[in-house]
Amino acid sequence: MTHGLRLGLSVKRHLLQRRSLVGVLASTAAAALAVGGVSAPAAAADVQSRQWYLDAMHAEEMWKASTGAGIKVAVIDTGVNASTPSLEGQVLKGFDASEMKGEATDDYSGHGTTMAELIAGTGEGGGVKGLAPDAKIIPMRVSNTEQQNKNKVNAFDVQDAIRAAADSDAQIISMSFGSDYIQTGQREAVQYAQSKGKLFFAAVGNNAKTGNKKQYPAAFPEVVGVGGIDQNGRAGDYSQHGDVVDLSAPGNDIPGWCDKTFKSYCDASGTSNSAALASASAALIWSEHPDWTANQVLRVMIESAAQAKGTKAGTVSSYLGHGVIRPNAHLSRGVGKPGDPDINPLTNEKTLNTKASSKPSAAASPQEQQGQQDKSGDKVAVAGTSKDSESSRTGLLVGGAAVIVIAAAGAIAVARKRRTT
Numbered sequence: 001m002t003h004g005l006r007l008g009l010s011v012k013r014h015l016l017q018r019r020s021l022v023g024v025l026a027s028t029a030a031a032a033l034a035v036g037g038v039s040a041p042a043a044a045a046d047v048q049s050r051q052w053y054l055d056a057m058h059a060e061e062m063w064k065a066s067t068g069a070g071i072k073v074a075v076i077d078t079g080v081n082a083s084t085p086s087l088e089g090q091v092l093k094g095f096d097a098s099e100m101k102g103e104a105t106d107d108y109s110g111h112g113t114t115m116a117e118l119i120a121g122t123g124e125g126g127g128v129k130g131l132a133p134d135a136k137i138i139p140m141r142v143s144n145t146e147q148q149n150k151n152k153v154n155a156f157d158v159q160d161a162i163r164a165a166a167d168s169d170a171q172i173i174s175m176s177f178g179s180d181y182i183q184t185g186q187r188e189a190v191q192y193a194q195s196k197g198k199l200f201f202a203a204v205g206n207n208a209k210t211g212n213k214k215q216y217p218a219a220f221p222e223v224v225g226v227g228g229i230d231q232n233g234r235a236g237d238y239s240q241h242g243d244v245v246d247l248s249a250p251g252n253d254i255p256g257w258c259d260k261t262f263k264s265y266c267d268a269s270g271t272s273n274s275a276a277l278a279s280a281s282a283a284l285i286w287s288e289h290p291d292w293t294a295n296q297v298l299r300v301m302i303e304s305a306a307q308a309k310g311t312k313a314g315t316v317s318s319y320l321g322h323g324v325i326r327p328n329a330h331l332s333r334g335v336g337k338p339g340d341p342d343i344n345p346l347t348n349e350k351t352l353n354t355k356a357s358s359k360p361s362a363a364a365s366p367q368e369q370q371g372q373q374d375k376s377g378d379k380v381a382v383a384g385t386s387k388d389s390e391s392s393r394t395g396l397l398v399g400g401a402a403v404i405v406i407a408a409a410g411a412i413a414v415a416r417k418r419r420t421t
Helices: 003-024 041-049 052-056 111-120 145-150 157-166 186-195 271-288 294-303 327-333
Strands: 034-036 072-077 136-141 172-175 199-203 224-229 247-250 254-257 265-268 393-398 401-406
Touching: 052 247, 072 111, 072 157, 072 271, 111 136, 111 254, 111 271, 136 157, 157 172, 157 186, 172 271, 186 199, 199 271, 199 294, 224 271, 247 271, 271 294, 271 327, 294 327
Parallel strands: 072 136, 072 172, 172 199, 199 224, 224 247
Antiparallel strands: 034 265, 254 265, 393 401
């Protein structure tokens, strides 16, 4: 067999493995609720009224302390449309790893733009308001299954995008994509990003009902896997569970662009939303403490998270991980301590580098390669799955806003293994 033929088969096999890449994407199918386009002021205003998690997370109070200024987030997705009213002036020069026609700002589905708006949207024109409205977005475009089926694409675009994000000015990497397979070179790219001091969040996936197979890169120990919760503080029945879940964030019924025409918003549920909101939460904290390392930001997110009722030290929820993100607990009340700048709080291991760096590595270019109370007296959240019985509900607070949550037997106190791959 010739080298050319072997290479061709390898690339083909790699693309076939990536067919499940869009399994993490939030669905905007017929069941989704269209809430109007930004061109109609009344309908557009309704978009922000549907952002229930902003009240639940007490965003207005948080924004008095931090809005994410000075923080850049690399969004690895379908591209980011920099021309939506909510993203004008928010998007920096990015990188198209897909090698398809167009640039990083050419969003072929609307998904990447939605993720960017959830993170850093200004809300102008009645668009989606981001949780960290003064953060900036660096788009990193990769292909999805549909694009792979009809276009010639770079078979290694995910790892190339991760490396480009690692070499960029971004402190945070947000990725709402995933695959059942460990793709060639991806683990090394993720390790490279950690070595550059980046904080990497990824969606754990939406296939809890259909196999619950680990998704990568969320399952890598260097990456913070984020699960999804609903308006009642319960883990979404779609949200994958197990030791892959490190933190959880709102994921249900969140407005985003219906499609690539950018004419209207639709409500959709998925861990894609959760990963973006976790990334935005990190941006808020890091902006307030610019001298902290990724390890310190993550440790504060873990310590300030709303943990499961009855959780003992050293154990975490199979559905929530270390808990539901609660940046307001830290920003408004100082919950959570940064701790050792060099130790990753997920693995308890020292990282190769701690300070986020934008200096490229010559040897690794992208082309090559919840109840409890905190000291304030505010109660925190507990959650199980969305199928738990109504009789076990308890009303508690997350970030000062009331939510209904569930403590379900078997959904908590799952021993957390130190992840290795």
